[in-house]
Amino acid sequence: MIRAASAHAVSRPLGALLLASAAACAPLGPNFSEPDIAWLAAWQPQLYGQVSWDPQADNISQWWRRFGDPVLDDLLAQARFENPDLRIAGLRILESRALLGIATGLKYPQLQQINASGAYVSEYIDGGPSDGHRDYRTGDAAFDIQWEMDFWGRFRRGIESADAAYFASVANQRDVQVLLMAQVAILYYGYKTTLQRIDIARDNVALQERSLEITRKLFESGQESELDLQQARTQYLATLASIPDLELDLVRQRNALCALLGRAPGDLPELANVDGRLPAPGQILLREMPANLLLRRPDVRRAAWQAASQSAQVGVALTDLYPAISLFGTVGWSGNSLDSVGDVSRLVAGPALTWNIFSYGRLENNVRVQDARLQQALESFRATVFGAAREIDDAASRIDQTGARQNILDESLVSAERSLEIATRQYQEGYADFQRVLDAQAAVFSQSDLVALNRGEHVAAIIDLYTSLGGGWREVTIDDVIPPEVREQMRERTDWGDLLEAPLPLPPDGGQAP
Structure with a gap:
């Protein structure tokens, strides 16, 4: 020295x-510029005819309103203010603001x-x-x-890095919003799908119970063999046994919703009057091309800001050589x-x-470490973009396939119900044995359950598409990020200055929800 x-x-x-x-x-070091994704300019996903373009369409920041379900609206509003993961993401914004303050303070003595x-x-x-x-x-x-x-830009690069890290935390909070809205909606409609499946199972239990009583009376009167009775009883009990599993799924879905709402496991009063009906969304309308929406996805923006933050760290490491x-x-x-x-x-x-003229090996290798981390961040950004494109295409394909499958399943159910009607009549007239009736009943139950499952899958696929396009986040204020009661606790512990009240600076790379 x-x-x-x-x-x-x-x-x-x-x-x-x-x-x-x-x-x-x-300042020393590279000046960050976001990597150019060459293929994205020409990327026009097929979307399998599921999406139409309309410049007047509503944005997708509140896509769930297109389902017209006030219960879902209420659950999502509660999740925004009570979800623990979303609160943690908000607190990380506050943490990154404080770290930015530390970096800024280094400009002074x-x-x-x-x-x-x-x-x-x-x-x-x-x-x-x-x-x-x-x-x-x-x-x-x-x-x-x-x-x-700050002769070589050490502190300027430090501020640049902290600034980008702050914007990355804002993008992360938005990404948590996107995922949270999707999770609540998927669980809610999964719950409604399970209710529908339970109703189907109970209807079939009632139908098979009547058949069981008929075969029991016929057996007791000597008109039928015990085989028919035992077959009817087996099918009735098998269908009845499926209900506890479905009710267990219902409890799991409800408890998962409780966790997302920041509540202990138990009953959700909001679900008390919910039935198994599912929405039938029409054509999905977008006012922007998927490529534009993709680049504004919060996780893509977060990856870009993380790369920008690491780029500045290369400059910080370089200043140690001087x-x-x-x-x-x-x-x-x-x-x-x-x-x-x-x-x-x-x-x-x-x-x-x-x-530090005798520490060149250590200092130069630290520059190499930071540069390797920068390249990792750039590759992570590219991987995030590839993953986003894949999710968009997968979700649109899933909507297409579940829609096509729904038409087939609906026709199949009509045929199964007609088969049951014919088999029952022929059995009553003595032209068919009881096994034909049992087979027809099993087919109706199986097809009815598949129809309900596929309807739920179709709704979940629509939610996935909105999520993959980055819909579901909105700009937040400090009150949204950290509830007043939490801020009061923090204020009692620590002097936060004006950070618990000051407006949140917005990233310069996208201030509007898609």
């Missing part, structure tokens, strides 16, 4: 020169320190003119200041109670240079 200081007379012009140089010197001490001294002196004992008091006080000039140039100063006083020794006041000021 090399350290040098000059006299006060020399420090003034040198300090002025350093200030001018620092202002003029561009990094050392501002007051040192003060006092002592009582009792001395015994043997020999000499001061032979004997004396008591006296001493005191010292000094104010030290040191300001490392000397740190500082201005320092001390104002001090020392005194004592002895008459023979006067008080002393002092003023010390000058420049200082610190340079």
Whole structure:
């Protein structure tokens, strides 16, 4: 380490020169620019005829309103304010703002320190003119200041990195919103699908119970064999046994909704009057092309900001290879109670240079570490874009396939119901045995259950498409991010200044929900 200081007379012009140089010197390291995704400009997903374009269409930030379900609207509104994961994401925004404040503070003198001490001294002196004992008091006080000039851009890059990290935390909170809205909606409609399946199972239990009673009476009267009775009983019990599993699914879905709403497992009063009917959404309308929506997805924006933050860290690491140039100063006083020794006041000021000239292997490898992390972040950004495109195509294909399957299943159910009607009539007229009736009943139950399952899958696929397009987030205020009662707890513990009240700065790369 090399350290040098000059006299006060020399420090003034040198300090002025350093200030001018620092202002003029561009920060070291790469200037980040978002990677160009070449294939995206020409990417026009087929979307399998599920999407139409309408410049007047509503945006998809509240896509669930297209289902017209007030219960779902209420559940989603509650989830926004009570979900623990969303609160954590909001608190990370607050954390990143505080970290940005730390980085910004480094622009100013990094050392501002007051040192003060006092002592009582009792001395015994043997020999000499001061032979004997004396008591006296001493005191010292000094104010030290040191300001490392941002000559190579260390602190500017640090602020740049912290700024990008803050915007990444905002994008992350938006991404949590997107996922939360989708999770609540999928669970809610999964719950309604399960209710529908339970109703179907109970209807079939009632039908098969009637058949069982008929075969029991016929067997007891000697008109039918015990085989028909036992077959009817087997089918009835098998259908009845399916209901507990469905009711268990209902409990699991309800408890999962409770967790998303920040509640303990138990009943949800909001679901008390919910039935098994599912929405029949019409054509999906978008006012922007998927490629544009994709780049505004919160997870894509988060990946871009994380790469920008890491890019600035390369510059921070590079500055360690160069000397740190500082201005320092001390104002001090020392005194004592002895008459023979006067008080002393002092003023010390000058420049200082610190340079780790014998640590090049360590410092250069740190630059390489940061650059490797930057490349990882860039690859992560590209991977996120690829994943987003895949999710859009998968969701649209799923809508198409479940829609096509629904038509087939509906026709199949009509045929199964007709088969049951014919088999029952032929059995009553003596033209068919009871096994034909049992088979027809089993087919009706199976097809009815498949129809309900596929309807639920179709709704879930529509939700997935809106989610893959980045719909479901909105701009938030500090009140949305951290509820007032939580902020009050934090304020009681710690002095947060105005951070718990100040508006949240918005990222410059997309301030509007899609």
